[in-house]
Amino acid sequence: MRNFTxxxxxxxxxxxxxxxxxxEDERLDCxxxxxxxxxxxxxxxxxxxxxxxxxxxxxxYEDGFHVHLHRDFNGDLPECLTVILNSAxxxxxx
Numbered sequence: 664m665r666n667f668t669x670x671x672x673x674x675x676x677x678x679x680x681x682x683x684x685x686x687e688d689e690r691l692d693c694x695x696x697x698x699x700x701x702x703x704x705x706x707x708x709x710x711x712x713x714x715x716x717x718x719x720x721x722x723x724y725e726d727g728f729h730v731h732l733h734r735d736f737n738g739d740l741p742e743c744l745t746v747i748l749n750s751a752x753x754x755x756x757x
Contacts (some may be wrong), residue, residue: 669714674722679730681715689736693743702744711736719748726750 674680689708694701704712715730722728729747734740 669717671714671718674718677728679718679722679728681711681718681730681736691732691736691743692734708736715746719746724748 688705689711690703690705691708691712692703719728719730726748729745731742732744732746734743
């Protein structure tokens with residue numbers, strides 16, 4: 664059985680930080696193929712994204728809070744994904 668433990672400090676309402684791996688080997692890219700969004704990640708990037716999602720899910724963020732992610736989690740590369748908190752019961756985009 665595997666176990667995943669993630670501890671983090673709560674952030675301010677409009678603030679967000681995340682940590683990448685020590686090796687900084689995350690590979691993240693996104694595209695739309697035949698009208699379907701696709702996210703390409705290696706294992707390090709999956710863990711980074713999982714931690715990011717956990718922080719948003721457990722934070723005191725309001726609907727519409729969002730995080731802009733750049734390719735490979737590298738701020739010098741183009742933005743490729745925006746994660747937006749949407750708690751609407753209908754599931755409609757904001």
